[in-house]
Structures are given as structure tokens and as C-alpha cells.
Amino acid sequence: MARIIVVTSGKGGVGKTTTSAAIAMGLAKRGHKTVVIDFDVGLRNLDLIMGCERRVVYDFVNVINGEANLNQALIRDKNCNLLYILPASQTRDKDALSLEGVGRILEELSKDFKYIVCDSPAGIEKGAHLAMYYADDAFVVTNPEVSSVRDSDRMLGIMASKSRRAELAMEPIKEYLLLTRYDPKRVESGEMLSLDDVQEILSLHLLGIIPESKSVLNASNSGIPVILDEKSDAGQAYADVVARYLGEKRPHRFIESKKGFLRKLFGGK
Amino acid sequence: MSIDPEKMHDVQPVLEIRSSTFFVPVLVLYSNDLAVIEQRLQQKVSQAPDFFESSPIVFDLHELNNNNDEIDVVSLVELIRKVGLFPIGIRGGNESQNERASSIFIPVDAIRSSQSMATEIPKVSAPVPERQTIVKEVVVNNAATLITQPVRSGQRIYVSGDLVILAQVSAGAEIMAEGNIHVYNTLRGRALAGVQGNTDARIFCFDLQAELVSIAGDYKTSEDLKETVRKKPVQIYLQNHALIIKELV
Numbered sequence: 001m002a003r004i005i006v007v008t009s010g011k012g013g014v015g016k017t018t019t020s021a022a023i024a025m026g027l028a029k030r031g032h033k034t035v036v037i038d039f040d041v042g043l044r045n046l047d048l049i050m051g052c053e054r055r056v057v058y059d060f061v062n063v064i065n066g067e068a069n070l071n072q073a074l075i076r077d078k079n080c081n082l083l084y085i086l087p088a089s090q091t092r093d094k095d096a097l098s099l100e101g102v103g104r105i106l107e108e109l110s111k112d113f114k115y116i117v118c119d120s121p122a123g124i125e126k127g128a129h130l131a132m133y134y135a136d137d138a139f140v141v142t143n144p145e146v147s148s149v150r151d152s153d154r155m156l157g158i159m160a161s162k163s164r165r166a167e168l169a170m171e172p173i174k175e176y177l178l179l180t181r182y183d184p185k186r187v188e189s190g191e192m193l194s195l196d197d198v199q200e201i202l203s204l205h206l207l208g209i210i211p212e213s214k215s216v217l218n219a220s221n222s223g224i225p226v227i228l229d230e231k232s233d234a235g236q237a238y239a240d241v242v243a244r245y246l247g248e249k250r251p252h253r254f255i256e257s258k259k260g261f262l263r264k265l266f267g268g269k
Numbered sequence: 270m271s272i273d274p275e276k277m278h279d280v281q282p283v284l285e286i287r288s289s290t291f292f293v294p295v296l297v298l299y300s301n302d303l304a305v306i307e308q309r310l311q312q313k314v315s316q317a318p319d320f321f322e323s324s325p326i327v328f329d330l331h332e333l334n335n336n337n338d339e340i341d342v343v344s345l346v347e348l349i350r351k352v353g354l355f356p357i358g359i360r361g362g363n364e365s366q367n368e369r370a371s372s373i374f375i376p377v378d379a380i381r382s383s384q385s386m387a388t389e390i391p392k393v394s395a396p397v398p399e400r401q402t403i404v405k406e407v408v409v410n411n412a413a414t415l416i417t418q419p420v421r422s423g424q425r426i427y428v429s430g431d432l433v434i435l436a437q438v439s440a441g442a443e444i445m446a447e448g449n450i451h452v453y454n455t456l457r458g459r460a461l462a463g464v465q466g467n468t469d470a471r472i473f474c475f476d477l478q479a480e481l482v483s484i485a486g487d488y489k490t491s492e493d494l495k496e497t498v499r500k501k502p503v504q505i506y507l508q509n510h511a512l513i514i515k516e517l518v
Binding site for chain 1: 418439441
């Protein structure tokens with residue numbers, strides 16, 4: 001059976017799709033057959049981040065409606081042959097998805113894949129609900145600012161009450177925190193919430209801190225998941241996240257700001 | 270990997286019927302005066318609108334029939350709907366009342382009513398004033414409800430007895446109890462104790478950062494909280510209609 005991971009946040013623009021692309025690639029690179037599904041019907045982006053936008057023929061909605069089979073819609077990633085992408089439809093809206101349809105497709109994918117990564121749309125409406133409904137694990141992507149933290153908190157509440165696991169009184173969804181766009185300098189100057197501030201409200205298992213990084217935008221624009229940029233801090237941070245998720249123990253990095261050459265020299269703060 | 274809808278039906282059943290237990294409020298009537306009932310019911314609903322809005326409700330005519338007070342079931346159903354509740358059953362009705370109810374598709378709870386009559390405990394303590402409309406839960410749950418998971422923003426909990434929460438209550442969450450509320454963690458959301466009018470109810474919490482605290486309808490918002498009690502372990506209770514927030518030592 002596959003493990004179904006939802007990447008969710010409530011708030012938009014915090015890095016869900018970047019995270020979905022990175023961790024799906026990370027899991028596949030480590031030898032696990034993985035599929036990443038774009039649930040953002042009507043606002044399709046994952047294909048761009050994965051660099052497969054020119055190869056989209058059939059999409060998620062086509063498969064749900066029985067207009068195509070899964071093999072026709074799944075796109076094999078060009079960098080890793082264990083990774084597949086199921087793109088969203090751009091011409092439809094979230095109402096094209098149904099709970100049964102999504103369930104049927106996830107069940108079918110479960111036979112073939114080890115991990116299914118569901119890239120949730122923003123909001124708490126139908127698309128986001130369907131993305132998290134069948135999940136086993138949730139990666140809650142949060143930025144270090146108050147509105148993102150509150151939206152994540154709200155999303156956690158919804159997962160605790162409206163997911164399949166909640167409805168069937170099964171073991172609850174495992175929730176993990178991913179703090180993205182973290183800028184230690186701005187945290188030190190008090191402009192940004194610190195990890196402790198965020199954890200005071202969310203108190204989740206921390207899977208990793210992804211530092212604010214230029215490499216993320218570069219990676220998105222070139223359609224290569226940032227985890228493949230092994231020199232970048234964000235890429236390394238995502239590699240750590242995947243390793244921790246798979247059970248490795250790695251110390252957390254990128255919490256403190258890098259000290260400049262002069263600061264290092266004088267040991268000052 | 271193709272999907273054949275015909276085949277899917279073999280694997281996935283179209284439907285199933287399960288047995289399930291629900292908690293539904295029961296409206297016990299002690300008066301057959303529709304105007305008075307409407308007024309009192311409206312009052313009850315406005316005290317806890319979040320709880321009652323669109324709530325299903327069963328009405329109980331047992332007391333009325335004991336006193337031979339006749340009531341028109343159809344008008345009663347209309348009245349209940351008017352205040353925003355959904356009547357879903359009648360119990361304790363006589364034959365003609367049950368018939369009237371059935372004719373407007375209100376199910377008759379025959380088994381339950383006979384059971385509850387048989388096992389009814391004589392009201393010794395705290396006699397209910399005669400001829401008053403009261404709303405109570407089917408199961409009077411005086412036991413405490415224990416919550417160990419965080420109560421997240423947007424979540425709402427209502428219990429008829431005491432509420433004990435070991436995890437934090439986030440901003441934007443709402444916890445309500447007819448009895449006392451204990452939060453052995455940080456309270457950031459809204460906490461309403463004694464929501465059915467129990468002025469002896471109290472709120473206890475380890476770290477007070479609530480948006481709103483209320484006991485039996487008397488409330489204080491976050492703005493009114495004094496700095497001396499903010500982020501402190503406190504108890505909150507009513508004294509002469511004043512909400513007292515006192516640090517626990």
C-alpha cells in the first residue's frame with residue numbers, strides 16, 4: 001500500500017507546490033516510486049515547477065471522468081524515472097473533482113506507487129478538502145508570519161475532523177511542520193516570527209526549515225525541483241526533510257543566520 | 270489501469286446501511302401555550318445560537334399529556350421551524366398527536382418514549398418550575414469530556430457536562446460546556462462555560478490568552494482582560510453577576 005502525503009497550508013503562496021515538487025523528487029531519488037498529483041484544478045502550476053508543461057495531454061479530471069486512463073495521464077519525470085506527475089486540468093474548476101473519483105484514483109495509484117504526494121490548492125474549500133481527505137501524512141507548509149500560522153492551524157483542525165481517518169475513527173493523520181521562507185536575519189531583528197513562536201501555536205513535529213533562497217525562484221522558473229540544486233541551501237534543506245521523513249536523524253539547520261566574515265573574525269553577534 | 274465503471278460497482282458497493290447513535294436535543298414541553306413556548310424557545314436559541322442554529326430537535330409531549338394539556342402538533346412543528354430548528358421526531362405523544370405528526374412526515378419515537386417513561390427517575394432534587402419550556406439533552410451527561418488533542422482554529426466543541434482539555438486551544442477555536450471548563454494548557458480561543466445558564470460554572474486554565482471568556486452569558490473579551498492575569502494560570506467565576514478572573518496560586 002502506498003503512503004498518501006498531502007502538502008497543505010490553508011494560505012496561498014507559502015510554498016506548497018515548491019515543496020510538493022521537491023519532496024516527490026527527493027523520495028523518488030531515494031528509490032521510492034512516487035507520484036505527485038496537482039489538486040489545484042483551474043490554477044495548474046505543478047507542471048511548470050516540474051518542467052513538464054509541454055508534455056501534458058490528459059489530466060486528473062480526464063481520468064476521473066473516464067475520458068483517459070491513468071497510464072495516459074501520468075507523465076514520467078525527465079530527471080528521475082521513478083517519479084510521475086498527474087497534472088491538474090487548467091480548463092475546469094474544483095467542482096470537476098469528486099470524493100469518490102479521487103478515492104478511486106488514489107486506490108488505483110496505491111497498487112503501483114510507494115508514495116502519493118497530493119499538492120493541495122490554497123483555501124479550505126473543496127479542492128483542499130479533497131486533497132487532504134484520503135491522506136495518511138500531512139506536510140503543513142507555513143511561513144513565519146501570523147496569518148500563515150493561523151491558516152495552518154485552521155487546516156490542522158479540518159484535517160482532525162473532516163478527513164477519512166477522522167470520519168472512520170482511524171489513527172489520525174500524521175502532521176508535520178515545514179517552515180518555509182525562513183530568514184534568520186529578519187527573525188533576529190524581530191520582523192519575522194521565530195521557530196519557537198510558530199511552534200508555540202502549532203506544536204507540531206518539525207520536519208525542516210527551508211530558508212528564504214534565491215535558488216527557489218530560479219528552480220521554479222527553469223522547471224527543475226529545487227532539491228536537485230544540491231549546492232543551494234533550500235535544496236539541502238529539502239533533502240534533509242525527505243531524509244527525516246524516511247526516519248533518518250539529521251540536526252536542524254538554517255535556524256541561525258550565517259555570520260559574515262568580519263563577524264566571524266570578531267566573534268560578535 | 271483503465272477504469273471500467275461496471276467493474277467498479279462490483280468492488281465498491283453503491284451503498285450500505287449502518288447503525289449509528291446520535292445526540293439530539295429534546296424539547297420537553299410543560300406548557301401548551303404556543304406564544305409562550307415560542308418566546309422561551311427563541312430566548313434559549315439566542316443564548317447559544319451557534320449550538321442551536323439549524324439543529325435537529327425532538328419534541329416531547331409526555332408532560333403535557335400527563336396533565337391532559339392538548340396541543341396542535343402541526344402548529345408546534347411550524348413554530349419550531351420558525352425559530353430555526355429542525356424538528357425530526359415526536360415522543361410521548363398520544364395516538365392522535367402521533368398521527369398528526371406522521372401526516373407531516375415527523376417520525377414517531379415510540380420505542381424510546383416508552384423506555385424513557387419506564388425508567389424515568391422521579392425529580393427529587395432541583396424541581397423544575399412548572400409550565401416552563403426547557404431544552405435538555407437526551408442523555409444528561411454530567412460526566413466530564415476529556416480532549417487530549419489540540420483544539421485548532423475554527424474547531425468547535427460543545428459538551429453538556431464538564432470539559433477537560435489537556436492540549437492547547439488555538440485562537441479562533443470555540444469551546445462550550447454546560448458545566449465547567451478546564452484547560453491544562455494555553456487558552457487562546459473562546460471559552461464559554463455554563464452556556465445553559467449555570468452561574469456556578471467555572472473556567473480554569475493554565476495560561477490565559479483567551480479571545481473571550483464567558484460564564485452563563487456574562488463575558489469578557491480579550492481587550493477587557495487585565496495585564497495582571499494575562500498569560501497566568503487563572504480561574505474565572507461569577508460573583509453577583511460580575512465575572513471574576515483570579516490568578517491561581
